[in-house]
Amino acid sequence: MELSSSILLTVALAPLVGCLLAGFLGRQIGRVGAHSVTILGLLVSCGLSFYVLYQISMGGAPVYNHNLYTWFEIGKYTASVGFLIDRLTAMMMVVVTFVSLLVHVYTIGYMADDPGYQRFFSYISLFTFSMLMLVMSNNFLQLFFGWEAVGLVSYLLIGFWFKRPTAIFANLKAFLVNRVGDFGFLLGIAAILYFLGTLDYSTAFSTAPTLVGKTLTLSQNIHWDAATVICILLFIGAMGKSAQVPLHVWLPDSMEGPTPISALIHAATMVTAGIFMVARMSPLYELSSTALSFVLVIGATGALFTGLIGIVQNDIKRVVAYSTLSQLGYMTVALGVSAYAGAVFHLMTHAFFKALLFLGAGSVIIAMHHEQDMRYMGGLRKYMPITWITMWIGSLALCGVPFFSGYYSKDAIIEAVHDSHRWGSGYAYFCVLAGAFVTATYTFRQMYLTFHGKERFRVEHHHGHGHDQAKDEHAHHHPEHADVSGPHAHAMTDDPAKHGGHGGHEPGVLEHAPKESPWVVTLPLILLAIPSLLVGAVTVRPLLYGSWFGGAIRVDEANNVLGEMAREFQGWLSTGMIGFTQLPFFLVLSAFVITTYIYLFNPAMAGKIKSALKPLWIVLDHKYWIDDIYFAVFARGGVKLGRMFWKGGDAAVIDGVLIDGSAGMVQRIASGVRRIQSGYLYHYAFAMILGLILLMGGYWLVGQ
Numbered sequence: 061m062e063l064s065s066s067i068l069l070t071v072a073l074a075p076l077v078g079c080l081l082a083g084f085l086g087r088q089i090g091r092v093g094a095h096s097v098t099i100l101g102l103l104v105s106c107g108l109s110f111y112v113l114y115q116i117s118m119g120g121a122p123v124y125n126h127n128l129y130t131w132f133e134i135g136k137y138t139a140s141v142g143f144l145i146d147r148l149t150a151m152m153m154v155v156v157t158f159v160s161l162l163v164h165v166y167t168i169g170y171m172a173d174d175p176g177y178q179r180f181f182s183y184i185s186l187f188t189f190s191m192l193m194l195v196m197s198n199n200f201l202q203l204f205f206g207w208e209a210v211g212l213v214s215y216l217l218i219g220f221w222f223k224r225p226t227a228i229f230a231n232l233k234a235f236l237v238n239r240v241g242d243f244g245f246l247l248g249i250a251a252i253l254y255f256l257g258t259l260d261y262s263t264a265f266s267t268a269p270t271l272v273g274k275t276l277t278l279s280q281n282i283h284w285d286a287a288t289v290i291c292i293l294l295f296i297g298a299m300g301k302s303a304q305v306p307l308h309v310w311l312p313d314s315m316e317g318p319t320p321i322s323a324l325i326h327a328a329t330m331v332t333a334g335i336f337m338v339a340r341m342s343p344l345y346e347l348s349s350t351a352l353s354f355v356l357v358i359g360a361t362g363a364l365f366t367g368l369i370g371i372v373q374n375d376i377k378r379v380v381a382y383s384t385l386s387q388l389g390y391m392t393v394a395l396g397v398s399a400y401a402g403a404v405f406h407l408m409t410h411a412f413f414k415a416l417l418f419l420g421a422g423s424v425i426i427a428m429h430h431e432q433d434m435r436y437m438g439g440l441r442k443y444m445p446i447t448w449i450t451m452w453i454g455s456l457a458l459c460g461v462p463f464f465s466g467y468y469s470k471d472a473i474i475e476a477v478h479d480s481h482r483w484g485s486g487y488a489y490f491c492v493l494a495g496a497f498v499t500a501t502y503t504f505r506q507m508y509l510t511f512h513g514k515e516r517f518r519v520e521h522h523h524g525h526g527h528d529q530a531k532d533e534h535a536h537h538h539p540e541h542a543d544v545s546g547p548h549a550h551a552m553t554d555d556p557a558k559h560g561g562h563g564g565h566e567p568g569v570l571e572h573a574p575k576e577s578p579w580v581v582t583l584p585l586i587l588l589a590i591p592s593l594l595v596g597a598v599t600v601r602p603l604l605y606g607s608w609f610g611g612a613i614r615v616d617e618a619n620n621v622l623g624e625m626a627r628e629f630q631g632w633l634s635t636g637m638i639g640f641t642q643l644p645f646f647l648v649l650s651a652f653v654i655t656t657y658i659y660l661f662n663p664a665m666a667g668k669i670k671s672a673l674k675p676l677w678i679v680l681d682h683k684y685w686i687d688d689i690y691f692a693v694f695a696r697g698g699v700k701l702g703r704m705f706w707k708g709g710d711a712a713v714i715d716g717v718l719i720d721g722s723a724g725m726v727q728r729i730a731s732g733v734r735r736i737q738s739g740y741l742y743h744y745a746f747a748m749i750l751g752l753i754l755l756m757g758g759y760w761l762v763g764q
Contacts, residue, residue, distance in 0.1 A: 606626075
């Protein structure tokens with residue numbers, strides 16, 4: 061049975077309808093109306109996405125690839141709006157709509173006191189629509205539309221609390237960094253149009269082999285392979301969107317947005333758009349091992365070096381943000397060794413446990429009255445049992461502990477890199493192995509600082525301090541009005557006493573004891589914890605080692621590392637048992653032992669280690685100075701360049717020469733001519749005689 065166009069249109073447009081109703085009629089329908097229409101839209105979209113996945117994987121429905129609307133035709137070039145629904149798309153649709161639905165429900169509790177409630181629901185529904193257009197598209201132009209639309213909505217969401225200077229700085233940074241990647245992406249699409257003469261996926265992929273041997277001539281001596289140029293340019297787009305080194309700097313700063321969007325954008329959907337895009341373009345990437353090596357090295361660098369920064373972070377959300385950067389590096393590494401199915405499988409498992417960790421962090425922030433510094437937490441497990449248990453499930457999945465979903469996807473990537481012979485695979489193998497230890501270190505540190513050990517906050521019941529209490533309440537309920545510290549404020553010192561107040565109240569002082577979040581917050585945590593625990597084991601055989609994706613992903617036989625691994629695969633149970641004997645598990649175990657000893661039994665040790673490794677700590681605290689370099693070179697450099705053009709070009713040439721200069725010349729000529737008009741008779745007589753002499757002299761010269 062073929063999928064119907066009306067079902068697919070409903071999947072994509074239901075969130076858009078919710079967005080428009082909540083956005084334009086927010087005041088009329090009120091808060092309950094706004095969250096009701098958007099959640100209903102997502103519920104419809106999510107339910108139909110599951111139906112589409114069922115039909116295409118078990119119901120025998122063929123791949124759907126149809127244009128629904130022709131946008132324009134110029135000569136032989138056509139731009140259409142259409143859908144390509146195969147197993148890769150269907151899986152992405154389910155992940156996007158399911159996580160988005162849970163984030164919508166969670167937002168009811170998290171944003172309950174926020175004045176921008178309806179606006180927020182409108183934005184996150186628009187984001188879901190944009191993401192669905194991106195994953196469902198069957199041509200490059202529609203892909204680019206979705207690509208830019210998610211960038212725009214992420215800009216709106218990161219700067220949602222627009223009265224906070226840091227939020228405005230963060231959303232501008234995200235927007236500008238993504239423009240760099242998008243420029244490469246646009247050039248890549250232009251190169252496809254130039255070499256293959258089409259914007260349609262299926263036509264481009266079927267004619268892709270004709271790229272072999274074609275070159276892009278830059279000069280007499282410089283010829284670049286066409287496939288390599290296309291693939292690297294497309295991947296530059298993915299580097300921006302999926303926050304790969306060196307375009308990763310926007311993602312940690314985007315934590316300035318409310319927590320639900322951290323889960324939506326930075327866990328499950330937007331940042332994985334680049335990974336999805338490269339997997340979708342597998343027929344092109346298989347033509348260029350140079351491009352794949354480039355992808356591999358960039359991903360490996362991100363997997364290890366951004367994870368290291370997570371170890372020194374004290375803000376609970378930033379730890380999870382750096383872990384996202386590291387996990388995106390793992391997915392990119394999988395793409396680089398042609399294990400596209402491994403990358404998409406990790407994308408899917410990661411979506412569940414990372415959304416769980418972000419929403420769990422948000423639950424902690426609610427309980428701690430918008431305090432995000434882990435040095436003022438501790439001992440929260442007895443106050444928040446559901447958040448504590450679900451976050452442990454997410455953490456163990458993230459660390460890749462056997463039988464949790466993250467283990468099946470992450471360890472497969474490490475194994476695939478080990479088996480690969482591509483240039484750069486040795487370096488990548490070292491990075492992903494070391495990354496396993498690093499991931500476990502910052503994850504367990506986060507859990508111990510937040511939920512275990514002694515309480516590092518105190519509860520004060522205010523009496524008679526009406527003004528201060530009102531100010532505290534105001535900052536707590538309206539975070540956009542709260543005082544905001546600088547970008548390094550949370551990481552300045554490990555001594556809470558030296559750390560200045562932030563968030564509009566004295567740090568570590570709560571008005572009343574923390575308590576478990578309401579059901580609209582805990583229910584999404586439970587629903588995300590279930591797939592974080594089970595989805596890996598259930599889907600590992602078909603998604604990773606079977607040919608479940610069919611023609612959606614194409615891999616040359618020579619590059620098929622997953623095919624080699626499939627021969628040794630004996631089922632989820634046996635793979636899980638083998639996991640306890642593998643090197644990655646021992647690295648995770650050693651990190652567990654070290655962090656347990658430090659944070660539960662000898663907390664003073666953390667300060668000693670920090671003092672002993674001071675130079676390394678400084679490097680990590682300053683994030684390798686990449687932000688500072690960008691700011692000095694591009695931001696300040698841009699300002700200096702602008703000033704040079706203003707003073708040298710605008711003021712000196714345009715104003716000085718062209719405008720003021722021409723006006724001055726007219727004035728000088730006019731003042732010279734004015735002197736001749738004196739009104740004296742002898743002046744005019746002298747001028748007439750002089751003119752007569754010149755006239756006669758001229759006649760004489762001509763006569764000669």
